[in-house]
Amino acid sequence: FHIELPMSLSDLVRLCGFRAAASPIHCRASSPPHSLPPAPVDGLDESLLADDLGAMELELRHRDAYLRSLGSPSAETVARSTLVTDSQVDQIMASEGPLDRLKDLYALNEDNEPSYELASVMLVSMATFTYLNVRYTVQERRLAGVSFEERNKLTVFASKQQASRRKMDYITMRALRLGLKRSASSLIFAPLFLGGAQCISAVRGRSSPLDFLPSGIAAGACVRGAHGLQPMLGGAFLGGFLGAVVGTVVYGIQMYCGLTYEEMRRYRLTERSERDARLMAKLSAAREQA
Known part of the structure; x- marks a missing residue:
């Protein structure tokens, strides 16, 4: 008994390998991995991606060449010209005086937004005021009930509802005030x-x-100054102690996070100089094209 195949065994293996490669799920399930070529992975084609990147790079080169033919600087030249070096920032910082830094400390930026220092002062002040207001209001509300009962021991009210209403009004107004x-x-x-x-x-x-040490002394003295000399000295001492503790903690956090004054000032001057350089480059390019 003899059967003739229309193709050789090697051709049949190659044909099976081609079909298995075309359907990778059957390839992994039915055939050993060493007898068939690896199945293609679904995703981006590297050759197409390389062609797209090459076309994009060629387009950028043509655009820069066209800009140079018009006498305008290329995009790479403009980007390099707007970068500010550390030496330039050091020169700007060395030329500044104390008054210049004070004027720029709480000034608004180009978008009319408050600076980091001004925003921090506003947020800390409002947060402290809100916390103390809630704390003292709750504390005084507890004491106001006892005070109302002591002050109105001999008072005769028309009804129990009137007494309760007068008590609640007294407690609320006294606590808020x-x-x-x-x-x-x-x-x-x-x-x-x-x-x-x-x-x-x-x-x-x-x-x-x-x-924070001198600022704490000044703040404590100003807050307690209206109560006399001795309370003012006590407030200055407590403010100085608080300033020493808070100053040490805040300075450690600033050093760890890179938020010291000199680092923030350097970042701000670098950003401002690069923005001015980009604006001047755009203006010069617009004038040349006009």
């Missing part, structure tokens, strides 16, 4: 404490752990 009164001092202490330290850093041109 004393809470605002006791927390209003934070609106003086927080801006002087934080803003004074920032001004000292701006005048010196660098951050230091002792920047």
